[in-house]
Amino acid sequence: MTEITDHTNMLPTAVQQFVLHWGEMGGQWGVNRSVAQIHALLYLSDRPLHAEEISDTLRIARSNTSNSLKELLAWKLIRRAPVMGDRRDHYEAEVDxxxxxxxxxxxxxxxxxxxxxxxxxxxxxxxxxxxxxxxxxxxxxxxxxxxxxxxxxxxxxxxxxxxxxxxxxxxxxxxxxxxxxxxxxxx
Missing domain, CATH: 1.10.287 (Helix Hairpins)
Incomplete structure (x- = not known):
C-alpha cells in the first residue's frame, strides 16, 4: 500500500476496493463490516497505524474503531506495535x-x-x-x-x-x- 502520510487523502483505488470488498465479505462471514475493513486496511499498510488514522481514513467513528480494534486483538489478527516518539497505540496486522x-x-x-x-x-x-x-x-x-x-x-x-x-x-x-x-x- 502506498504509505499513508496524510490520512485525509483518498486511498489508491485498488486499496479502496480491497478494503470495501473485505468489509462486504466480513459481513457474509458474520463479522462486523468495520472490523473487516480495519483488518483489510492494516493488512495492506506498510507501517503501523494509530486509531485516529484508521478512523479518519475509513471515515468511521472513533468509538467504532476502538471496539473493532479490541475485537481484532482478541482474534489475534492484529497486534500493538510501538512507534518511536509516539505514545499512542499503533496497530499492525498479521500478514502470514x-x-x-x-x-x-x-x-x-x-x-x-x-x-x-x-x-x-x-x-x-x-x-x-x-x-x-x-x-x-x-x-x-x-x-x-x-x-x-x-x-x-x-x-x-x-x-x-x-x-x-x-x-x-x-x-x-x-x-x-x-x-x-x-x-x-x-x-
Whole structure:
C-alpha cells in the first residue's frame, strides 16, 4: 500500500476496493463490516497505524474503531506495535496468511464448534435415557454428534500440521484421493 502520510487523502483505488470488498465479505462471514475493513486496511499498510488514522481514513467513528480494534486483538489478527516518539497505540496486522487462517479457525472453533459438540453430547445422552424419543430421532442425533466430533478430530489433526506441510496438502487437492482406497464414503 502506498504509505499513508496524510490520512485525509483518498486511498489508491485498488486499496479502496480491497478494503470495501473485505468489509462486504466480513459481513457474509458474520463479522462486523468495520472490523473487516480495519483488518483489510492494516493488512495492506506498510507501517503501523494509530486509531485516529484508521478512523479518519475509513471515515468511521472513533468509538467504532476502538471496539473493532479490541475485537481484532482478541482474534489475534492484529497486534500493538510501538512507534518511536509516539505514545499512542499503533496497530499492525498479521500478514502470514497461514497464521491468519489458523487464528480464525481457532477462534471460530472455540465460539461455534466446541459449544455444538457439547450441546450434541448432552442431546445424545438425554435421547438415550428418554423412551419417548423415536429410534429415528435418536439415530439422527447420534449421527450428527458423531459427524461433528469427527470434524472436530479432523480439525485437531490439521491444526497440528506445520504450515508448510499443510500448504502442500492443500495444493495436492483431489490428487490425495489416489492414496485412498476406492469405494463410497461411509460404506
Amino acid at each position: 496468511l497461514w497464521q491468519m487462517l489458523t487464528r480464525i479457525a481457532q477462534g471460530r472453533k472455540a465460539r461455534e464448534i466446541d459449544p455444538a459438540v457439547a450441546a450434541l453430547q448432552v442431546c445424545a445422552a438425554e435421547a438415550k435415557q428418554d423412551p419417548r424419543i423415536s429410534e429415528t430421532a435418536r439415530g439422527r442425533i447420534d449421527s450428527m454428534h458423531d459427524f461433528v466430533r469427527t470434524m472436530d478430530d479432523w480439525y485437531q489433526q490439521m491444526i497440528a500440521i506445520p504450515p508448510g506441510r499443510l500448504a502442500m496438502l492443500v495444493a495436492m487437492g483431489k490428487r490425495v484421493l489416489a492414496f485412498l482406497p476406492k469405494g463410497k464414503i461411509g460404506k
